[in-house]
Amino acid sequence: MSATPDLLRAAGVKVTPGRVRVLAALLAAAQPLSHADLEAQLPDADRVTLYRVLDSLVACGLALKAVDARGVFRFSASATQREHGGHVHFRCTDCGGVFCLKTSPPPPPKLPRGFRLGAVEMDVHGTCAQCARRTP
Amino acid sequence: MSATPDLLRAAGVKVTPGRVRVLAALLAAAQPLSHADLEAQLPDADRVTLYRVLDSLVACGLALKAVDARGVFRFSASATQREHGGHVHFRCTDCGGVFCLKTSPPPPPKLPRGFRLGAVEMDVHGTCAQCARRTP
DNA sequence: TTGCAAATGCAACACTGTTGCAAATATTGG
DNA sequence: CCAATATTTGCAACAGTGTTGCATTTGCAA
Known part of the structure; x- marks a missing residue:
């Protein structure tokens, strides 16, 4: 059903474990997640890689990046966003x-x-x- | 024409050189200023004191605090906009x-x-x- | 003038995000 | 299936922004 790898392929980026897990987390989340949220949710992921994975998802249009009231970036899957707009x-x-x-x-x-x-x-x-x- | 010290007195906070200079800078600015902007504009002010002065101006209602697109706090004088409800x-x-x-x-x-x-x-x-x- | 609460200056720290580079890996073409 | 190659990853170090603790100074009022 929810084939996260297919979403990545369709977006034209390499399918890597990191991207799959992060995108899946974003799709499952009810609210936009911060880098810290994701780090807590994926304990064995590298901090920097996580930043780069998020940036790559934003760059290929699969995720949206916004700033919250505390000045922290939060990311959401763009599919989810459309659903809730x-x-x-x-x-x-x-x-x-x-x-x-x-x-x-x-x-x-x-x-x-x-x-x-x-x-x-x-x-x-x-x-x-x-x-x-x-x-x- | 209201002098900056009077605004501070009216807001019920102590009148200090730091507050006077920062509030004057905010009143004169065309756009909301970041901490870095103010530090550049007031070179002989202490970094931490500047943060605390800004917080105190927000706390007493003389300034507004918001986040810009990069996640940095920006401050603007709210002297002319007292009613925010x-x-x-x-x-x-x-x-x-x-x-x-x-x-x-x-x-x-x-x-x-x-x-x-x-x-x-x-x-x-x-x-x-x-x-x-x-x-x- | 004097006393006290508030404000300041300094040092050190915490959090968020970035850059450089070597090693590992996903994809493409044989 | 295998090798070539461009991407991606992991690590270390760094940069910017904001905070905390504490001793000292200062505005203000009695």
Whole structure:
């Protein structure tokens, strides 16, 4: 089913164990992963190789690179990203879970002249049903 | 015309040469400045003190802290933008600048049964006019 | 003026990411 | 299947950014 090596071949890069494992981890992840996250998840991988694998996945279009609020790069599989674009998420501040909402994304706001819109994201957070039940 | 020391006094923090110079630099800057920018601009300031001065300005509401595309923190004076609740912000992914939009915040979305809403934030990002002009 | 909490300067450290280079390896063509 | 070759890997060392601990200095108020 999920043939990670095929994705790599289709992207025109060599299929190596490192790339397979990293891409698989990105595809399985619910949220974008930092280098540190991946290092913890793949303990026997070399630090530098991990950086280079991530860069190569970004270069061939299989992964996306973005900066989080702490200034750390986070990577996500671009397939996953497409799947989760176009709708709103709810993040539970208790358990950290992410849930997809039916709500459609808000309309792009009017920007001052010269500004270029990249994306509009809505960050809805609070307590999910399960956590709310546990702490009434 | 408000003198920089007065802004500091009004914010309830001690008036020190470091804070006065850094805040003046931020007020005079057209774009958010990084720690490195400020260090170059104020050569006889201590590196660590500069970090702490910036943090204190953020803590007392006189400056805003954001991350640029390279993952570096950039700081801007917020003297003119005191009210940051109740309206939407635009974040420039190039320079890290934060701009206030006229748009009103989106209505809270409908949540699944049992979910408790904490807060809704809208993250509108892209390229600001100045950065867009630099990279056409 | 004096006392005290806050701010500063310095050294050392931690985290994130990069570069150079030799050894190992995936792919291509015989 | 095997050899040739361009990539990739692993290691060491380095660079940039931000933080912590601690002794000293300084702003501010009693």
